[in-house]
Amino acid sequence: MSSAAPGRPGRALEGMVVLDLGQIYNGPYCTMLLRQLGAEVIKIEPGGGEPIRWRGDGTTVSQAFNLLNGGKQGLELNLKSAAGVELFLRLVAVADVVVENFAPGVMERLGLGYDRLEEANPRLVLASGKGFDSASRHKDLRAMDITVQAISGMMAATGFEGQPPVKSGGAVADFIAGTHLAAAILGALVQRERTGRGQRVEVNMYDAILPTLTSNIAGYLDSGGTAPERVGNRHGGLSVAPYNVYASADGWIAVLCMRDRHWQTLCRLVGREDLLADESLATPRGRVEAIGRVDEVVSAWIATLTTAGALKLLQEGDIPAAPVRRLREVIEDPDVRERGMLVEVDDHGRPGYAYGSPLRLGASAPVAPAQAPDIGEHNGAVLSRLLGLTEAEIEECRRRGAW
Amino acid sequence: MSSAAPGRPGRALEGMVVLDLGQIYNGPYCTMLLRQLGAEVIKIEPGGGEPIRWRGDGTTVSQAFNLLNGGKQGLELNLKSAAGVELFLRLVAVADVVVENFAPGVMERLGLGYDRLEEANPRLVLASGKGFDSASRHKDLRAMDITVQAISGMMAATGFEGQPPVKSGGAVADFIAGTHLAAAILGALVQRERTGRGQRVEVNMYDAILPTLTSNIAGYLDSGGTAPERVGNRHGGLSVAPYNVYASADGWIAVLCMRDRHWQTLCRLVGREDLLADESLATPRGRVEAIGRVDEVVSAWIATLTTAGALKLLQEGDIPAAPVRRLREVIEDPDVRERGMLVEVDDHGRPGYAYGSPLRLGASAPVAPAQAPDIGEHNGAVLSRLLGLTEAEIEECRRRGAW
Structure with a gap:
C-alpha cells in the first residue's frame, strides 16, 4: 500500500x-x-x-x-x-x-x-x-x-x-x-x-x-515505603522544594526550584536574604526536610501579589513558574x-x-x-x-x- | 544500520x-x-x-x-x-x-x-x-x-x-x-x-x-461554556452518571454506569427498584441532571459494604467498578x-x-x-x-x- x-x-x-x-x-x-x-x-x-x-x-x-x-x-x-x-x-x-x-x-x-x-x-x-x-x-x-x-x-x-x-x-x-x-x-x-x-x-x-507515577514510585522505593501516598501539589516523590502551587491575590501560580540557584534567587526576591545563610536549606534534601517552612516563605510572598505580578518577578529571576489557567483560557x-x-x-x-x-x-x-x-x-x-x-x-x- | x-x-x-x-x-x-x-x-x-x-x-x-x-x-x-x-x-x-x-x-x-x-x-x-x-x-x-x-x-x-x-x-x-x-x-x-x-x-x-482533557473540553463546548471547571471524581464532561468514587466501609471504590442497563442493574442491587419507574432517570442526560440524587443512592449503599464486598456484587452485575488501590498495593x-x-x-x-x-x-x-x-x-x-x-x-x- x-x-x-x-x-x-x-x-x-x-x-x-x-x-x-x-x-x-x-x-x-x-x-x-x-x-x-x-x-x-x-x-x-x-x-x-x-x-x-x-x-x-x-x-x-x-x-x-x-x-x-x-x-x-x-x-x-x-x-x-x-x-x-x-x-x-x-x-x-x-x-x-x-x-x-x-x-x-x-x-x-x-x-x-x-x-x-x-x-x-x-x-x-x-x-x-x-x-x-x-x-x-x-x-x-x-x-x-x-x-x-x-x-x-x-x-x-x-x-x-x-x-x-x-x-x-x-x-x-x-x-x-x-x-x-x-x-x-x-x-x-x-x-x-x-x-x-x-x-x-x-x-x-x-x-x-x-x-507516569515515577516520582511517587521512586519516593516509595527510596524511602523504604515511608513516603506519603499523596502530597497535593508538591513534588510526587518529595524530592524538590519549593515545588508547589501557591495562592496569589487573584489566583494560583505553580513555582519550583530545580536548582540551588533558583532557591538563592527566590530568597532575594522575597526579601529573605537571611535564609541564604541557613545551611540546612542549601541542598534539595535540606529544603525537602524543611518543606513546611520553605512553602510558608513562598506562600507569604505570593499572597501579596497578583498572579501576573508574581510571574513577572519569577521570570525575571529565571525561576520556573506558570499561572494555573482556567480551562476557558486554554480553550480560547x-x-x-x-x-x-x-x-x-x-x-x-x-x-x-x-x-x-x-x-x-x-x-x-x-x-x-x-x-x-x-x-x-x-x-x-x-x-x-x-x-x-x-x-x-x-x-x-x-x-x-x-x- | x-x-x-x-x-x-x-x-x-x-x-x-x-x-x-x-x-x-x-x-x-x-x-x-x-x-x-x-x-x-x-x-x-x-x-x-x-x-x-x-x-x-x-x-x-x-x-x-x-x-x-x-x-x-x-x-x-x-x-x-x-x-x-x-x-x-x-x-x-x-x-x-x-x-x-x-x-x-x-x-x-x-x-x-x-x-x-x-x-x-x-x-x-x-x-x-x-x-x-x-x-x-x-x-x-x-x-x-x-x-x-x-x-x-x-x-x-x-x-x-x-x-x-x-x-x-x-x-x-x-x-x-x-x-x-x-x-x-x-x-x-x-x-x-x-x-x-x-x-x-x-x-x-x-x-x-x-x-487528555477531551471530556472537559467537550463539556465546555457542548454547554456553551457553562460546565463546571472541575468536578472531583465525577465524569470530566458531566456526561455520565453514576460515575464517581464512593467511600466504602474500609476504603474507596470507583463505579460507573456507561449504559442504561448498568443503571437498571444497580437500582436492583441497591434495593431501589422504585427508581426504575422514574423516567427522568432513564437516560444518561436525565441521570446527569439528577446527579446529586443519583450519587446519594450509590453512596448510601456502598457505605454499608467493604470495598471487596461492593466490588464482588458490582462485578456479578457486570457494572464497571474498581477499588482505589494504595500506591503500595500497586508497587507490590x-x-x-x-x-x-x-x-x-x-x-x-x-x-x-x-x-x-x-x-x-x-x-x-x-x-x-x-x-x-x-x-x-x-x-x-x-x-x-x-x-x-x-x-x-x-x-x-x-x-x-x-x-
Missing part, C-alpha cells in the same frame, strides 16, 4: 489504510494520530454507532466524538453477520493496520482473532488496546479511564494528604494508552519494512499509566487556535471542532482538520475505492446484512 | 542507534521505549550528569533515574568543548536518532542545530521534546511537568469544585509528551524507509496534554512484577529497579531489563565499537577535553 515514491517526502504513512474499530477515547485517539501522519482511517461502527455517540440524549453528538474522529471515513458494518465479517476480511486483505479496544475476547467471539486476520493478510498489524493482560489477575475488571486510574495508583497519588483520593482531571489512562498504542503500531510498521510481515501488538492501560488561547491544536470545522452544517496533531514532523506534510463522519457515511465510497465493488455489489452486501 | 535479515523477526528497531541527550522524564522515557523496541540507546551526559542525578543529597541516585535509564550505554561528553562536539558529530554520522529535551535554543547554542546534524547524516531523525512551540506566546515559560499542568488546564480540571486546583499525581505532562515523541520518531522512521531521508520531529508538552502487585513492568535489577552492587515496556509486540523479541549506566561508564566501549577508535585515540579525545 506504499505509494510514495522514494525521495518524495509526502507523509509518513501515506498510502496506508487503517481499519478503526476503536471506541470512546483509547482506540480513536490512536487512529487520530495515525490519520494525522497521513494514513487513511476507516472508522467502522455498528448500526447504533460506537458507545461515545450514546452520550447526551441520543439526538446530538458530543464534541468529544468530533474532536477525535475528524477526517476518518465512516463505514457501517454489522460484524455479527456473516456478510459483515466477510466484508471486513476483504478490507483486512488490503489494509495495513487494524485497531481495536473492545473488551477482552470480543474479536475472538466475532471470529476475528489474530490467526484469521493474519491469514487474510500476513502484512497486517493488529493493534489491541486493553485494560490488562489476558493473564492478569485484574483481567475481569472493566477497563475504563476511571477504573484504571483507581486500580493503578493514579488516584491514590492525586489529592491532598488526609483527604480523599482524586481522579486526574484528564482521561490520562485512556489517552496515554492510546498514544502508546500508536507507538507500538509504528514500531511494528518499521519492523515490517525489514521483515515483510505484520504482527499483533498490544498495550494495556494498566502498564501505560505506571511510569489564541496559541491553541493558531497552532491548529483545536480548530472549528463544519460538522454536516453544525459547528464542530477537531484536534490538530501533537506530532510535528518536519518532512511529513500536515493533514487538514476535517469533520467526523456520520455512521456509514462513506460505505459506498470506501467499498468501491478499496475493494472495487460496483453499486450493485454494494447493494447486495447491504441486502445480505453486512450493515 | 539495519542488520536484521528479511523474514527474521528480531526486534523492531534492531541495529538502530539512538543518541540520548534526554533529561529528567520526557526525553529519557522516550528513549526507554526505543530501547525496549530493540534500539541501542547511548545516554550522553556532561561531567556532572543529567539534572535528575542531582536530586537527593548528591551522593545517592534516586530510583527515578534507574527506572528510566536501564540498559542504556553511558557516554560522558562535554558538548561545550570543540572536541566533544566533534565526537558527537562523528556519532551522529552513524546514528539513526538523536533525542533531546533541552530548553529552547540549547542545541543551536552548542552548534548542534538541525542543519548541522542533517549535514552529518541526512538519514538522521532529530527529535526535540519541548514545552511550547518556538513561536508560542508561552515560549519563555520554563516547561516542567508542574508548570505545564498549570498552564494547560490539567490542574484547573483536577480537584473538587470550590476547592483549590490539584496537580495530577502522575507526571502526566512529561510522560505523555515523551510517549508522543517516541511515536513521532517511529513515524519518521517509517517514512525514512520509503524516502531514504531523516527529518526533524518535535512534540510540545502543551500540545500533548490537551487531548505480583501482576506488575510477573509481567516485568517493575523489576529489580542489580545496580552496580546496589539494589535497583527498572521498568518493562508497555509496548508489547508479538514478533519483536522482548529486551531484558538492566541497570542504568554510571556517567561515562561506556565511553571506551561505545567509541571503539561505533567509531572504531583505538585506546590511544580515545585517550587523545579525553586529553582534548571531549569529556
Whole structure:
C-alpha cells in the first residue's frame, strides 16, 4: 500500500489504510494520530454507532466524538453477520493496520482473532488496546479511564494528604494508552519494512499509566515505603522544594526550584536574604526536610501579589513558574487556535471542532482538520475505492446484512 | 544500520542507534521505549550528569533515574568543548536518532542545530521534546511537568469544585509528551524507509496534554461554556452518571454506569427498584441532571459494604467498578512484577529497579531489563565499537577535553 515514491517526502504513512474499530477515547485517539501522519482511517461502527455517540440524549453528538474522529471515513458494518465479517476480511486483505479496544475476547467471539486476520493478510498489524493482560489477575475488571486510574495508583497519588483520593482531571489512562498504542503500531510498521510481515501488538492501560507515577514510585522505593501516598501539589516523590502551587491575590501560580540557584534567587526576591545563610536549606534534601517552612516563605510572598505580578518577578529571576489557567483560557488561547491544536470545522452544517496533531514532523506534510463522519457515511465510497465493488455489489452486501 | 535479515523477526528497531541527550522524564522515557523496541540507546551526559542525578543529597541516585535509564550505554561528553562536539558529530554520522529535551535554543547554542546534524547524516531523525512551540506566546515559560499542568488546564480540571486546583499525581505532562515523541520518531522512521531521508520531529508538552482533557473540553463546548471547571471524581464532561468514587466501609471504590442497563442493574442491587419507574432517570442526560440524587443512592449503599464486598456484587452485575488501590498495593502487585513492568535489577552492587515496556509486540523479541549506566561508564566501549577508535585515540579525545 506504499505509494510514495522514494525521495518524495509526502507523509509518513501515506498510502496506508487503517481499519478503526476503536471506541470512546483509547482506540480513536490512536487512529487520530495515525490519520494525522497521513494514513487513511476507516472508522467502522455498528448500526447504533460506537458507545461515545450514546452520550447526551441520543439526538446530538458530543464534541468529544468530533474532536477525535475528524477526517476518518465512516463505514457501517454489522460484524455479527456473516456478510459483515466477510466484508471486513476483504478490507483486512488490503489494509495495513487494524485497531481495536473492545473488551477482552470480543474479536475472538466475532471470529476475528489474530490467526484469521493474519491469514487474510500476513502484512497486517493488529493493534489491541486493553485494560490488562489476558493473564492478569485484574483481567475481569472493566477497563475504563476511571477504573484504571483507581486500580493503578493514579488516584491514590492525586489529592491532598488526609483527604480523599482524586481522579486526574484528564482521561490520562485512556489517552496515554492510546498514544502508546500508536507507538507500538509504528514500531511494528518499521519492523515490517525489514521483515515483510505484520504482527499483533498490544498495550494495556494498566502498564501505560505506571511510569507516569515515577516520582511517587521512586519516593516509595527510596524511602523504604515511608513516603506519603499523596502530597497535593508538591513534588510526587518529595524530592524538590519549593515545588508547589501557591495562592496569589487573584489566583494560583505553580513555582519550583530545580536548582540551588533558583532557591538563592527566590530568597532575594522575597526579601529573605537571611535564609541564604541557613545551611540546612542549601541542598534539595535540606529544603525537602524543611518543606513546611520553605512553602510558608513562598506562600507569604505570593499572597501579596497578583498572579501576573508574581510571574513577572519569577521570570525575571529565571525561576520556573506558570499561572494555573482556567480551562476557558486554554480553550480560547489564541496559541491553541493558531497552532491548529483545536480548530472549528463544519460538522454536516453544525459547528464542530477537531484536534490538530501533537506530532510535528518536519518532512511529513500536515493533514487538514476535517469533520467526523456520520455512521456509514462513506460505505459506498470506501467499498468501491478499496475493494472495487460496483453499486450493485454494494447493494447486495447491504441486502445480505453486512450493515 | 539495519542488520536484521528479511523474514527474521528480531526486534523492531534492531541495529538502530539512538543518541540520548534526554533529561529528567520526557526525553529519557522516550528513549526507554526505543530501547525496549530493540534500539541501542547511548545516554550522553556532561561531567556532572543529567539534572535528575542531582536530586537527593548528591551522593545517592534516586530510583527515578534507574527506572528510566536501564540498559542504556553511558557516554560522558562535554558538548561545550570543540572536541566533544566533534565526537558527537562523528556519532551522529552513524546514528539513526538523536533525542533531546533541552530548553529552547540549547542545541543551536552548542552548534548542534538541525542543519548541522542533517549535514552529518541526512538519514538522521532529530527529535526535540519541548514545552511550547518556538513561536508560542508561552515560549519563555520554563516547561516542567508542574508548570505545564498549570498552564494547560490539567490542574484547573483536577480537584473538587470550590476547592483549590490539584496537580495530577502522575507526571502526566512529561510522560505523555515523551510517549508522543517516541511515536513521532517511529513515524519518521517509517517514512525514512520509503524516502531514504531523516527529518526533524518535535512534540510540545502543551500540545500533548490537551487531548487528555477531551471530556472537559467537550463539556465546555457542548454547554456553551457553562460546565463546571472541575468536578472531583465525577465524569470530566458531566456526561455520565453514576460515575464517581464512593467511600466504602474500609476504603474507596470507583463505579460507573456507561449504559442504561448498568443503571437498571444497580437500582436492583441497591434495593431501589422504585427508581426504575422514574423516567427522568432513564437516560444518561436525565441521570446527569439528577446527579446529586443519583450519587446519594450509590453512596448510601456502598457505605454499608467493604470495598471487596461492593466490588464482588458490582462485578456479578457486570457494572464497571474498581477499588482505589494504595500506591503500595500497586508497587507490590505480583501482576506488575510477573509481567516485568517493575523489576529489580542489580545496580552496580546496589539494589535497583527498572521498568518493562508497555509496548508489547508479538514478533519483536522482548529486551531484558538492566541497570542504568554510571556517567561515562561506556565511553571506551561505545567509541571503539561505533567509531572504531583505538585506546590511544580515545585517550587523545579525553586529553582534548571531549569529556
